[in-house]
Amino acid sequence: MKSTRKERITRIKLTLFFSGIVFAIIIISLAVVFGIVAILIHAGALELGDNLPSIKQNVISAAVISLVLGLITSFSTGSFSTSPFNKVVNAMDSLASGDYKVRINFGTLFSKTKIAKNFENSFNSMASELQKTEMLRSDFVNNFSHEFKTPIVSIAGFAKLLKRGDLTPEQQKEYIDIIEEESLRLSYMATNVLNLTKIENQVMVGDIDEYNLSEQIRHSVLLLENKWSKKNIEFIIDFDEYTVNANEEMLKQVWINLIDNAIKFSPQNEKIEIDIKKRGQIISVSVINKGETIPEEKLSLIFNKFYQGDESHASEGNGIGLAIVKHVVTLHNGEIAVKSQNGTTEFKISMPIGI
Numbered sequence: 001m002k003s004t005r006k007e008r009i010t011r012i013k014l015t016l017f018f019s020g021i022v023f024a025i026i027i028i029s030l031a032v033v034f035g036i037v038a039i040l041i042h043a044g045a046l047e048l049g050d051n052l053p054s055i056k057q058n059v060i061s062a063a064v065i066s067l068v069l070g071l072i073t074s075f076s077t078g079s080f081s082t083s084p085f086n087k088v089v090n091a092m093d094s095l096a097s098g099d100y101k102v103r104i105n106f107g108t109l110f111s112k113t114k115i116a117k118n119f120e121n122s123f124n125s126m127a128s129e130l131q132k133t134e135m136l137r138s139d140f141v142n143n144f145s146h147e148f149k150t151p152i153v154s155i156a157g158f159a160k161l162l163k164r165g166d167l168t169p170e171q172q173k174e175y176i177d178i179i180e181e182e183s184l185r186l187s188y189m190a191t192n193v194l195n196l197t198k199i200e201n202q203v204m205v206g207d208i209d210e211y212n213l214s215e216q217i218r219h220s221v222l223l224l225e226n227k228w229s230k231k232n233i234e235f236i237i238d239f240d241e242y243t244v245n246a247n248e249e250m251l252k253q254v255w256i257n258l259i260d261n262a263i264k265f266s267p268q269n270e271k272i273e274i275d276i277k278k279r280g281q282i283i284s285v286s287v288i289n290k291g292e293t294i295p296e297e298k299l300s301l302i303f304n305k306f307y308q309g310d311e312s313h314a315s316e317g318n319g320i321g322l323a324i325v326k327h328v329v330t331l332h333n334g335e336i337a338v339k340s341q342n343g344t345t346e347f348k349i350s351m352p353i354g355i
Contacts, residue, residue: 100131147189151182192320195253213244217274220255228263236273242283245354250328257321258347262289284350294340
C-alpha cells in the first residue's frame with residue numbers, strides 16, 4: 001500500500017507540475033497585456049479621460065476572472081495532458097506485477113494522432129507477446145515436471161517391489177528391465193534438454209563440413225532399426241546422392257528426431273517415405289508418414305518445448321525433439337513446414353546447400 005500511495009503522490013505532483021506550467025504561461029500573458037496597456041497609457045497613446053476609476057475597476061475584475069479561469073484551465077489542461085502518461089505508467093506497473101492481460105486505450109481523441117496510435121499498438125502487441133510467453137513458460141514447467149516425475153515414480157515403485165523380496169525370478173527380471181528402461185528415459189530426456197539449451201544459446205553454426213546428406217539420412221534410419229522393425233514399418237528412401245555444407249552432428253539430430261517421430265506415430269505395418277529434392281541452391285528433405293491427422297490448431301504448437309499432441313502423455317516422448325529440429329534448421333538458415341491431412345503427415349525442411 002505504501003508504494004501505491006507513493007506512486008499516486010508522484011502522479012499528482014506531475015499533474016500539478018504541468019498545471020503550474022500552464023498557469024504560469026497564463027499569468028505571464030496577462031502581465032504582458034497589462035504591461036503593454038500601462039506603457040501605452042504612460043506614453044499618452046491611450047486616453048482614459050474621466051473614465052479612469054471605472055476602467056481600473058474593470059481591469060481588476062478582468063484580472064481576477066482571468067486568474068480564476070486560468071487556474072481552472074491550467075488544472076484541466078494539466079490533468080488532460082498527463083492522462084496518457086498516467087495510463088502508460090499504470091499499464092507498465094501491471095505488466096511488472098505479472099498482469100499480462102493489460103492493454104492501453106488512449107481514447108478517441110488521442111488515438112487519432114499517429115504517434116499515440118503507434119505507441120498504443122506497440123505496447124498492446126508487446127503485452128500480448130508477453131502473455132503468450134508466460135503461457136508457454138507455464139506449460140513448459142507443467143510438462144517438464146510431469147515428464148520427469150513419471151519415470152522417477154515408476155523407478156521408485158518397482159524398486160520398492162524388488163525390496164520386498166517375494167518375487168519370482170521372472171518378475172524380478174521384468175521389474176529390473178522396467179527400471180533400466182525408465183532410467184534410460186530420464187537420461188535421454190536430460191541429454192535432450194542439454195542439447196536444446198546448447199542449441200538455443202547458439203547464434204551461428206560452427207564446424208561446417210561438406211558431407212553426403214543422403215548417406216547421413218540412410219544411416220539415421222539404420223540407427224532406429226530397433227524401433228521400426230518392432231512395428232514392421234517399411235521405409236521408402238529411393239533418392240539420389242546429395243552433398244551439403246553444414247554442421248554434420250547438428251543435422252544428424254534433425255533426421256533422427258524427425259524419423260523417430262514418424263515411427264512413433266505410424267501404425268503397425270505402414271510405410272514411411274523420405275524424399276530429397278534439390279532446386280538451385282536449396283535442398284529439401286521430406287519425411288512422410290501415415291497415422292492420425294494433426295489438428296490444424298495444434299500444428300503451430302508442435303515445435304514448442306515439451307509440447308505433446310497427446311495431452312494425456314500416454315505416448316512415448318517428451319516434446320523436446322521437434323524443438324531441437326526447429327532451432328537447428330533455423331541456425332542453418334532453413335525453414336521447416338508441416339502439413340497433416342487425410343491421415344498423412346509431412347515434415348519438410350528446406351535449407352541452402354551451403355551456409
